[in-house]
Amino acid sequence: MNEPILIAEHLQITFASANSHLEALAEASFAVMPNEFICIIGPSGCGKSTLLRILGGLVQPTGGRVLLEGKPLTKPQRRIGFVFQHATLMPWRSALRNVMLPLEIQGIPREEAKRRALELLELVGLADFAESLPRDLSGGMRQRVALARALVYDPDVLLLDEPFGALDALTRERMNWELLRIWQKRRKTVVMITHDIQEAIFLSDRVLTMSPRPGRIEKEVLIDIPRPRSLDALYTPRFLELTRLLRSSLRWTS
Ligand SMILES: Nc1ncnc2c1ncn2[C@@H]1O[C@H](COP(=O)(O)OP(=O)(O)OP(=O)(O)O)[C@@H](O)[C@H]1O
Numbered sequence: 693m694n695e696p697i698l699i700a701e702h703l704q705i706t707f708a709s710a711n712s713h714l715e716a717l718a719e720a721s722f723a724v725m726p727n728e729f730i731c732i733i734g735p736s737g738c739g740k741s742t743l744l745r746i747l748g749g750l751v752q753p754t755g756g757r758v759l760l761e762g763k764p765l766t767k768p769q770r771r772i773g774f775v776f777q778h779a780t781l782m783p784w785r786s787a788l789r790n791v792m793l794p795l796e797i798q799g800i801p802r803e804e805a806k807r808r809a810l811e812l813l814e815l816v817g818l819a820d821f822a823e824s825l826p827r828d829l830s831g832g833m834r835q836r837v838a839l840a841r842a843l844v845y846d847p848d849v850l851l852l853d854e855p856f857g858a859l860d861a862l863t864r865e866r867m868n869w870e871l872l873r874i875w876q877k878r879r880k881t882v883v884m885i886t887h888d889i890q891e892a893i894f895l896s897d898r899v900l901t902m903s904p905r906p907g908r909i910e911k912e913v914l915i916d917i918p919r920p921r922s923l924d925a926l927y928t929p930r931f932l933e934l935t936r937l938l939r940s941s942l943r944w945t946s
């Protein structure tokens with residue numbers, strides 16, 4: 693039997709300042725298996741981004757802990773790639789040089805960094821835009837650059853915070869398809885936050901639902917749609933059934 697690659701153990705966080713206390717996350721416990729694709733879905737402000745930052749070692753919880761292959765996670769690791777809710781690219785660097793940045797910081801020789809970055813831009817379908825500045829790219833393209841940058845260390849785990857949230861429905865559908873393709877090709881473990889029920893079902897092996905703030909993981913829905921999946925899966929009776937099931941378990945949408 694495989695061991696989980698990532699474990700969230702009774703995670704809890706309260707943000708405290710001089711005159712306020714805000715419990716952002718009440719309880720999150722779950723395990724993620726290697727190569728699994730998990731989506732977490734929940735209402736705005738329920739602590740999803742906070743939970744993901746904790747999983748990435750970017751924020752320390754007030755209670756509980758994260759285990760990466762059985763070892764407590766206390767700081768960010770190269771084995772975990774992160775794509776933030778809003779693409780954070782350096783505006784003065786080309787797409788290529790944005791993807792190269794983490795490797796440059798690490799002191800990888802320039803030619804090697806360039807080769808790896810170009811390969812990833814190709815993987816996300818942006819080989820022709822390597823020299824473009826972020827302002828000359830569409831929103832979807834910028835998110836793809838951010839995805840390429842997260843992949844540049846070849847992390848085992850990818851944490852994605854609503855990476856396609858700001859995109860129109862059609863671009864989003866295409867990006868979902870691209871993401872599945874990349875996940876299948878590179879065999880990553882993915883934990884992705886989304887607001888979108890369809891997106892969650894299309895991509896995941898399992899969907900975890902969260903309550904309104906202070907967030908807790910409430911339910912788990914297994915997505916038994918066979919892989920590889922194509923966009924046609926969206927129109928199957930099982931897909932509709934799962935959509936209905938998931939919607940009924942999200943009490944904040946009713
Ligand atoms: N560093 C912080 N200091 C104080 N409060 C914070 C901090 N980070 C998040 N919060 C609060 O924690 C709560 C959860 O925020 P979070 O960004 O995790 O929500 P979310 O579920 O990702 O929301 P959305 O769906 O809108 O992205 C919010 O009330 C937010 O104001």
Ligand SMILES: [Mg+2]
Nearest residue numbers: 740741742777
């Ligand atoms: Mg968020």
